[in-house]
Amino acid sequence: MKKAELMDYDKALELFEPVLGFEVHVELNTKTKMFCGCANEFGQGANTNTCPTCLGLPGGLPQVNAKAIESSIRLGLALGCEIAEYSRFARKNYFYPDTAKNFQTSQYDEPIAFNGQLTIELESGRLVTVDIERAHMEDDAGKLTHVGGATGRIQGADYSLVDYNRGGVPLVEIVTQMIEGGEADSPEIGRTYVAAIREIVKALGVSNARMEEGNVRCDANVSLRPRGSNILGTRTETKNVNSLRSVERAVRYEIQRQAALLAAGGTITQETRHWHEDTGITSAGRPKSDADDYRYFPEPDLVPVAPSREWVEELRATLPEPPAARRKRLQADWGFADLEFQDVVNSDLLDAVEATIAAGSAAQAARKWWTGEVARLANVAGVTADSLVQPVQVAALIELVVAGTLTDRLARQVLEGVIAGEGTPLEVVELRGLAVVSDDGALIAAIDEALAAQPDVLAKIRDGKVQAAGAVIGAVMKAMRGQADAARVRELVLERAGTAE
Amino acid sequence: MSEITAEQVAHLANLARIDLSPEEINRLTTELGQIVDSVAKVAEVATPDVPATSHPMPLTNVFRPDTVVPSLTVEQALSGAPDHDGDKFKVPAILDEE
Numbered sequence: 001m002k003k004a005e006l007m008d009y010d011k012a013l014e015l016f017e018p019v020l021g022f023e024v025h026v027e028l029n030t031k032t033k034m035f036c037g038c039a040n041e042f043g044q045g046a047n048t049n050t051c052p053t054c055l056g057l058p059g060g061l062p063q064v065n066a067k068a069i070e071s072s073i074r075l076g077l078a079l080g081c082e083i084a085e086y087s088r089f090a091r092k093n094y095f096y097p098d099t100a101k102n103f104q105t106s107q108y109d110e111p112i113a114f115n116g117q118l119t120i121e122l123e124s125g126r127l128v129t130v131d132i133e134r135a136h137m138e139d140d141a142g143k144l145t146h147v148g149g150a151t152g153r154i155q156g157a158d159y160s161l162v163d164y165n166r167g168g169v170p171l172v173e174i175v176t177q178m179i180e181g182g183e184a185d186s187p188e189i190g191r192t193y194v195a196a197i198r199e200i201v202k203a204l205g206v207s208n209a210r211m212e213e214g215n216v217r218c219d220a221n222v223s224l225r226p227r228g229s230n231i232l233g234t235r236t237e238t239k240n241v242n243s244l245r246s247v248e249r250a251v252r253y254e255i256q257r258q259a260a261l262l263a264a265g266g267t268i269t270q271e272t273r274h275w276h277e278d279t280g281i282t283s284a285g286r287p288k289s290d291a292d293d294y295r296y297f298p299e300p301d302l303v304p305v306a307p308s309r310e311w312v313e314e315l316r317a318t319l320p321e322p323p324a325a326r327r328k329r330l331q332a333d334w335g336f337a338d339l340e341f342q343d344v345v346n347s348d349l350l351d352a353v354e355a356t357i358a359a360g361s362a363a364q365a366a367r368k369w370w371t372g373e374v375a376r377l378a379n380v381a382g383v384t385a386d387s388l389v390q391p392v393q394v395a396a397l398i399e400l401v402v403a404g405t406l407t408d409r410l411a412r413q414v415l416e417g418v419i420a421g422e423g424t425p426l427e428v429v430e431l432r433g434l435a436v437v438s439d440d441g442a443l444i445a446a447i448d449e450a451l452a453a454q455p456d457v458l459a460k461i462r463d464g465k466v467q468a469a470g471a472v473i474g475a476v477m478k479a480m481r482g483q484a485d486a487a488r489v490r491e492l493v494l495e496r497a498g499t500a501e
Numbered sequence: 502m503s504e505i506t507a508e509q510v511a512h513l514a515n516l517a518r519i520d521l522s523p524e525e526i527n528r529l530t531t532e533l534g535q536i537v538d539s540v541a542k543v544a545e546v547a548t549p550d551v552p553a554t555s556h557p558m559p560l561t562n563v564f565r566p567d568t569v570v571p572s573l574t575v576e577q578a579l580s581g582a583p584d585h586d587g588d589k590f591k592v593p594a595i596l597d598e599e
Contacts (some may be wrong), residue, residue, distance in 0.1 A: 037570030298555030
């Protein structure tokens with residue numbers, strides 16, 4: 001692959017104004033596909049969830065999934081869109097092996113949702129309002145694997161294999177208007193916008209929202225306008241940008257690549273480009289040409305979707321608090337510093353911490369345990385922290401620490417027991433015998449023994465040199481294998497030293 | 502008379518992956534032109550108060566519940582395919598070398 005010339009980013013911005021646009025595909029988490037009752041799930045082996053409808057076999061007829069319509073309307077509402085009173089499906093005709101029907105069932109001039117707005121906040125505090133042109137419903141394509149050839153990629157492959165399990169899964173495609181004025185923040189706008197969409201669909205519960213599994217996918221459109229000109233430059237559409245960091249990198253890369261090309265007197269080809277995660281560059285895909293003559297026409301096998309205003313309002317009432325507003329509220333409620341709060345957000349632990357606090361824990365303790373020990377163990381296990389342990393268990397653990405039953409060190413052992421499935425924290429404490437020893441009898445015996453072993457220390461304590469007690473306390477803690485409350489040991493040492501004959 | 506040209510028909514045939522001979526293109530150019538003219542007559546009759554429709558049935562909102570129904574077996578799904586490799590459909594190379 002030929003490596004493109006890149007212009008220095010600051011120089012590129014001096015000469016050109018970036019204009020952006022994003023198409024984000026959200027895979028809905030309905031139980032079944034968009035137009036048939038095949039399961040919307042993966043991992044059961046290839047081609048296990050197919051039927052004549054999603055395979056495009058003769059006689060297969062689409063039937064609209066009610067839940068997918070509901071999810072699409074809720075998503076449209078959450079993006080501030082108007083919901084169409086009358087909306088239709090259309091066929092987008094093209095031939096590609098991942099599309100068994102030889103058309104994608106999509107929406108053309110009558111999308112379910114349109115004219116929305118989403119305001120995002122950048123790290124600098126700058127607010128950017130992204131206008132949403134439309135959010136329309138469509139079905140997903142199957143999954144291709146390319147076999148043979150030098151690179152394992154589509155170019156030069158000997159043949160390709162298709163798994164249609166994903167074919168027909170419901171998608172909502174969210175299309176922005178042109179985003180102007182992004183300037184040097186353009187790459188961050190891309191990342192923050194996609195993050196905001198991801199957060200919204202997660203809060204709505206309409207998608208699993210895992211970018212690494214393709215639940216949320218972004219196509220980034222970038223063009224450059226020479227300073228002082230009002231003519232839009234030719235845009236490229238970078239596909240396959242499937243992580244937040246990649247969105248940022250891909251936008252930045254295209255700005256630098258296009259600027260270098262334009263400054264050298266070249267022209268931008270209107271084309272789709274592929275993002276390569278490993279090398280951090282984009283490469284030319286197919287040019288926009290005849291292949292984009294999709295000959296849309298209304299889907300004759302489906303009747304229009306005309307959601308009543310009553311239904312739309314019912315669905316509006318189910319919308320959760322907007323994620324950005326919720327973050328602001330929680331940070332204020334919990335009194336976290338910006339860094340502490342960001343740590344929770346970035347670890348995707350907002351829900352877990354909130355639930356733990358709701359179960360009775362202090363905010364700082366909940367944060368400390370989740371972003372600390374739980375996150376560490378999750379990292380070791382290679383899973384997400386909130387899948388490792390329930391918030392109520394963490395809250396119960398914190399309660400035991402607060403009550404003095406457990407030290408932090410013992411609590412970490414208890415946590416491991418809980419994660420290992422040994423029961424609730426209290427059960428693990430009993431099972432493993434981990435509670436701080438509060439039976440003074442056992443402690444007193446250990447203390448008397450330690451005092452007897454160190455008569456010089458005993459004498460010093462009796463002389464009022466209280467700090468000398470440290471040596472005895474240490475010996476007692478060691479004898480108790482750390483399962484004693486150090487403060488109580490100190491109290492008892494002084495008491496025993498005073499009364500011992 | 503409509504303005505359907507032989508070039509348009511050849512373009513459409515190409516998009517639809519239909520291999521047409523020059524004779525077929527000529528004949529279809531005439532026939533498609535007649536069809537477009539006939540449809541245009543309907544448009545003349547329709548007044549602005551008649552909404553465009555894509556469906557003869559006066560129905561909207563026909564939905565099914567989001568309930569899983571059994572799918573085909575992998576064997577059934579693959580049975581009509583020209584070729585397969587294990588449990589996947591096998592298709593010829595999609596793109597040439599870069």
